[in-house]
Amino acid sequence: MNDFQFYNPTRIIFGAGSIAKLKKLIPGKARVLLLYGGGSIKKNGIYMQVADALRKHELFEFGGIEPNPDYATLMKAVKLVKKNKIDFLLAVGGGSVIDGTKFISIASLYKGEDPWDIVSQGLGSTLKKALPIGVVLTMPATGSEMNRNSVISNREKGQKRSFGSEKVYPKFSILDPKATYSLPKEQIRNGLVDAYVHILEQYLTYPVDAVVQDRQAEGLLLAIHEIAQQALKTDPPNYDARANYMWVCTNALNHLIGVGVPQDWSTHGIGHALTALYGLAHAESLAVVLPWLLWYKREQKQEKLLQFGYRVLDQKMQKYSERIDRTIEALSAFFHSMGMPTTLTAYGLDPDKVAEEVQAHLEAEGFTRGEHRDITAVDAAAILRMSR
Amino acid sequence: MNDFQFYNPTRIIFGAGSIAKLKKLIPGKARVLLLYGGGSIKKNGIYMQVADALRKHELFEFGGIEPNPDYATLMKAVKLVKKNKIDFLLAVGGGSVIDGTKFISIASLYKGEDPWDIVSQGLGSTLKKALPIGVVLTMPATGSEMNRNSVISNREKGQKRSFGSEKVYPKFSILDPKATYSLPKEQIRNGLVDAYVHILEQYLTYPVDAVVQDRQAEGLLLAIHEIAQQALKTDPPNYDARANYMWVCTNALNHLIGVGVPQDWSTHGIGHALTALYGLAHAESLAVVLPWLLWYKREQKQEKLLQFGYRVLDQKMQKYSERIDRTIEALSAFFHSMGMPTTLTAYGLDPDKVAEEVQAHLEAEGFTRGEHRDITAVDAAAILRMSR
Numbered sequence: 044m045n046d047f048q049f050y051n052p053t054r055i056i057f058g059a060g061s062i063a064k065l066k067k068l069i070p071g072k073a074r075v076l077l078l079y080g081g082g083s084i085k086k087n088g089i090y091m092q093v094a095d096a097l098r099k100h101e102l103f104e105f106g107g108i109e110p111n112p113d114y115a116t117l118m119k120a121v122k123l124v125k126k127n128k129i130d131f132l133l134a135v136g137g138g139s140v141i142d143g144t145k146f147i148s149i150a151s152l153y154k155g156e157d158p159w160d161i162v163s164q165g166l167g168s169t170l171k172k173a174l175p176i177g178v179v180l181t182m183p184a185t186g187s188e189m190n191r192n193s194v195i196s197n198r199e200k201g202q203k204r205s206f207g208s209e210k211v212y213p214k215f216s217i218l219d220p221k222a223t224y225s226l227p228k229e230q231i232r233n234g235l236v237d238a239y240v241h242i243l244e245q246y247l248t249y250p251v252d253a254v255v256q257d258r259q260a261e262g263l264l265l266a267i268h269e270i271a272q273q274a275l276k277t278d279p280p281n282y283d284a285r286a287n288y289m290w291v292c293t294n295a296l297n298h299l300i301g302v303g304v305p306q307d308w309s310t311h312g313i314g315h316a317l318t319a320l321y322g323l324a325h326a327e328s329l330a331v332v333l334p335w336l337l338w339y340k341r342e343q344k345q346e347k348l349l350q351f352g353y354r355v356l357d358q359k360m361q362k363y364s365e366r367i368d369r370t371i372e373a374l375s376a377f378f379h380s381m382g383m384p385t386t387l388t389a390y391g392l393d394p395d396k397v398a399e400e401v402q403a404h405l406e407a408e409g410f411t412r413g414e415h416r417d418i419t420a421v422d423a424a425a426i427l428r429m430s431r
Numbered sequence: 432m433n434d435f436q437f438y439n440p441t442r443i444i445f446g447a448g449s450i451a452k453l454k455k456l457i458p459g460k461a462r463v464l465l466l467y468g469g470g471s472i473k474k475n476g477i478y479m480q481v482a483d484a485l486r487k488h489e490l491f492e493f494g495g496i497e498p499n500p501d502y503a504t505l506m507k508a509v510k511l512v513k514k515n516k517i518d519f520l521l522a523v524g525g526g527s528v529i530d531g532t533k534f535i536s537i538a539s540l541y542k543g544e545d546p547w548d549i550v551s552q553g554l555g556s557t558l559k560k561a562l563p564i565g566v567v568l569t570m571p572a573t574g575s576e577m578n579r580n581s582v583i584s585n586r587e588k589g590q591k592r593s594f595g596s597e598k599v600y601p602k603f604s605i606l607d608p609k610a611t612y613s614l615p616k617e618q619i620r621n622g623l624v625d626a627y628v629h630i631l632e633q634y635l636t637y638p639v640d641a642v643v644q645d646r647q648a649e650g651l652l653l654a655i656h657e658i659a660q661q662a663l664k665t666d667p668p669n670y671d672a673r674a675n676y677m678w679v680c681t682n683a684l685n686h687l688i689g690v691g692v693p694q695d696w697s698t699h700g701i702g703h704a705l706t707a708l709y710g711l712a713h714a715e716s717l718a719v720v721l722p723w724l725l726w727y728k729r730e731q732k733q734e735k736l737l738q739f740g741y742r743v744l745d746q747k748m749q750k751y752s753e754r755i756d757r758t759i760e761a762l763s764a765f766f767h768s769m770g771m772p773t774t775l776t777a778y779g780l781d782p783d784k785v786a787e788e789v790q791a792h793l794e795a796e797g798f799t800r801g802e803h804r805d806i807t808a809v810d811a812a813a814i815l816r817m818s819r
Contacts, residue, residue: 044608044674046446051439057691058434220432252671255654255678262650266643283640286432290643290691299687303445303678 044253047302053189054215057290059282061219062089062179065096065133068215069177073131076124077104078144080136087225089181093135103127108136111318112143114159114197117150121158124151124174133177134213138185141178145193145211148174162195167208178216182226183289184234184326186241186296188216202408203315218293220285228277232381233326235274235288238295239267240329244308245301247337247347248414253304257350260300264355266291271381309412310336313423316401321392330383331390334375335429339422341367343415387430394431398424432641435690441577442603445678447670449607450477450567453484453521456603457565461519464512465492466532468524475613477569481523491515496524499706500531502547502585505538509546512539512562521565522601526573526582529566533581533599536562550583555596566604570614571677572622572714574629574684576604590796591703606681608674616665620769621714623662623676626683627655628717632696633689635725635735636802641692645738648688652743654679659769697800698724701811704789709780718771719778722763723817727810729755731803775818782819786812 056064069075075097084090094102105120123129124147134144150158152172160166180188187193191212194205223231246260266287273284294300313336314328323331341348345367352358352370356377360366375385387394405420412418444452457463463485472478482490493508511517512535522532538546540560548554566576575581579600582593611619634648654675661672682688701724702716711719729736733755740746740758744765748754763773775782793808800806 044445044671044678046449048442048444050442054436054438055690056436057432061434252675254657254671254675255651255682258650258654258657259647259682260650262646263643266646269642269646283432283642286691287640287642290432294643294647302443303674 044256044303045251045305049298049302050209051189051212051297051299053213055189055218055293056215057218057286059219059221061217062092062222063096064217065093065177065179066099068217069097069100069131069133071100074101074127074129075103075131075133076120076127076129077102077133077135078108078120078140078147079104079106079134080108080110080140082106083225084135084181089135089179089222093133093179103129108140108143110139111194111196111203112139112146114162114195115199117143117146117195118158120147121150130174131177132174133179135179135181137180137182138187141180141187141213142185142193142195144176145187145208146195146206148176148211149208159197159200162197162204162206163202165206167206167211170208170210173208173210176211176213178213179222180216180218180289181222182230182234183218183223183292184237186238186293188213188218189293189297191298192296201319203319218289220282220289223285223289224280228275228382231275231288232383233324234292235267235271235381236326236330236378236383238292239264240310240326240333241295242300243333243351244311245304245306247344247351248305248307249344250346250350251304256300256302256304261351261354263291263294263300268355268377271377275381305414307412307414309418309423312410312412312418313401313405313426316404316423317397320400320404321390321397323390327383327390330378330385331387331430332426334371334378334385335426337371337374338429339426340413340418341371385430387427394428398427401427432644432691433639433693437686437690438597439577439600439685439687441601443577443606443681444603445606445674447607447609449605450480450610451484452605453481453565453567454487456605457485457488457519457521459488462489462515462517463491463519463521464508464515464517465490465521465523466496466508466528466535467492467494467522468496468498468528470494471613472523472569477523477567477610481521481567491517496528496531498527499582499584499591500527500534502550502583503587505531505534505583506546508535509538518562519565520562521567523567523569525568525570526575529568529575529601530573530581530583532564533575533596534583534594536564536599537596547585547588550585550592550594551590553594555594555599558596558598561596561598564599564601566601567610568604568606568677569610570618570622571606571611571680572625574626574681576601576606577681577685579686580684589707591707606677608670608677611673611677612668616663616770619663619676620771621712622680623655623659623769624714624718624766624771626680627652628698628714628721629683630688631721631739632698633692633694635732635739636693636695637732638734638738639692644688644690644692649739649742651679651682651688656743656765659765663769693802695800695802697806697811700798700800700806701789701793701814704792704811705785708788708792709778709785711778715771715778718766718773719775719818720814722759722766722773723814725759725762726817727814728801728806729759773818775815782816786815789815
């Protein structure tokens with residue numbers, strides 16, 4: 044097991060009706076900025092629940108944080124924060140709203156000239172101040188509600204960058220499984236796949252005798268298999284399946300299974316390029332990369348692929364090469380069972396053309412990822428050419 | 432899944448040599464009280480590592496915190512804290528030292544007349560102030576290094592009580608697997624059994640569709656099975672097995688697997704009486720109760736016993752009564768494989784006599800435990816009569 048630090052002070056308040064607890068979670072004298080996305084919270088009743096809980100608070104709002112939150116949008120919120128002397132940020136939404144709010148919390152107190160430096164120069168870990176953040180989670184997927192990470196886009200510069208800081212851990216996150224009831228099936232599918240890939244990025248590398256983390260990761264993967272079909276049911280939704288869906292997404296990326304082990308994150312890196320260039324949803328981009336990346340890296344990842352197949356996908360054949368084949372097939376089949384395609388061609392994209400374009404895109408940013416830092420833009424292209 | 436809150440702000444610093452990091456973890460101007468137990472840390476080099484890391488700090492010390500830490504001993508430390516204006520407590524030891532330090536941290540700032548009220552009247556959750564605590568863990572077992580619980584004895588009153596408070600979460604806990612190298616085999620065995628039973632107390636009850644928590648609990652149980660024999664090796668000790676042993680004990684009782692599910696804790700309740708009356712070590716007391724408690728409650732616990740057997744102990748026979756039989760036998764066999772007895776008779780105790788005495792002891796304290804609050808002193812006696 045590798046050495047590590049683990050620290051995660053976010054308070055989770057979990058259960059139906061827990062949005063009403065906001066009232067006591069935010070200091071009574073706080074000047075609160077409610078941040079949200081495209082406005083679905085005004086249709087599904089969540090906005091009303093939040094406003095009702097905070098009717099005695101001084102409440103401001105900022106809507107319109109887009110998927111892959113844009114620096115320019117977030118800087119408008121920073122301006123609002125400063126103008127109104129906001130001292131508490133309440134993110135009501137999914138990963139994009141929470142990630143955007145994390146940036147706003149740190150940028151609002153940043154003294155430097157250009158707040159983009161926070162992201163581009165990785166200042167997250169050095170800055171000491173950030174506004175406190177609370178979260179009402181409406182779309183489980185990214186785990187941002189219980190981690191210190193944030194991914195921000197800068198459309199003007201054509202960049203998508205992440206930063207991390209202990210200062211942006213949410214003080215609390217409210218997880219009400221009923222908040223997922225209005226989600227379209229496709230977004231639940233995306234959330235499940237996103238969480239599944241988060242786990243594999245931290246697990247499917249090479250063994251370092253981290254038995255505890257491996258078993259925890261496998262447990263979460265098995266949980267996703269167990270609940271996926273029930274969680275996807277929309278009419279009517281199943282409370283417990285939604286509760287497990289919500290909680291497994293949080294646990295997939297709250298740092299616990301990732302401590303003390305090597306991590307990969309190349310599927311995410313290649314996927315980000317597919318989202319930027321072709322508009323695939325984040326989870327869609329992951330699903331068209333991962334199975335082919337595993338084929339491509341099957342020798343380097345052999346030991347973990349065998350373990351994953353045996354323990355999670357019930358592939359127990361003795362012949363190793365056959366077990367690895369069946370394991371990757373079973374993974375794809377699982378994604379298909381949720382209605383998630385695993386090829387570029389399923390989206391009408393030409394793998395050869397995509398490979399070429401993504402390679403150029405990744406070369407421009409000096410891409411190297413993977414647990415051995417040996418997946419380059421050239422490898423990404425080779426992987427994408429297989430995605431058919 | 433039941434509603435829940437989860438909150439755990441303890442920072443874990445994990446790895447060989449991490450004791451040296453104490454220097455930066457404790458504020459330079461702090462007046463530090465180092466608390467420890469019987470003095471083994473002066474023989475195994477850990478005291479020297481701590482003293483070396485803190486050579487520029489103002490350091491006081493208080494040794495002699497006994498197993499099942501006694502109120503009278505802890506109040507001596509409280510006196511020392513007040514006299515020397517201590518403002519940081521550093522617990523170097525196992526569960527008893529850490530639990531004792533948690534009490535000292537809250538009792539030192541308590542304004543009421545009788546600090547025993549903190550424990551006897553359950554004031555833990557209402558008190559707002561406690562001194563900050565740091566931990567160097569030397570004996571993995573109880574999980575106290577990453578939770579808000581503490582168990583304190585009062586030998587004068589013949590009581591053993593627990594309290595919980597968010598204020599006593601350690602600010603940090605240093606987990607250096609090499610700190611376990613000087614432990615006798617028996618204490619490692621005890622730690623593994625203690626952690627295993629902690630998991631079962633939170634898992635082996637009745638299903639509430641908490642799929643994530645179930646899979647996490649099963650993952651930790653499987654990890655213990657996987658590492659136990661290697662962890663017990665002493666000559667030479669195996670670093671990774673010790674690292675997994677240490678980390679699994681922490682994860683067994685850091686609240687994560689226990690949120691949103693019913694909990695039992697009757698094995699612990701009955702075990703405490705056996706420790707009080709006959710001096711069995713805590714883990715020994717658990718192992719002579721648990722298998723028989725499971726026989727006794729096999730109908731009520733049927734669904735979880737079947738799941739436990741199938742997923743953890745590889746008992747997959749279709750006939751349910753047979754699978755439950757084999758599951759409980761396999762659990763006992765696992766304890767035996769670590770050299771841990773599972774009967775009172777193995778300690779030369781007469782089950783009938785013990786049953787009678789424990790019943791009286793538990794009746795006096797109004798004992799009721801179990802996930803249905805239906806295990807009484809009479810049930811405890813019936814369970815102990817089987818332990819032969």
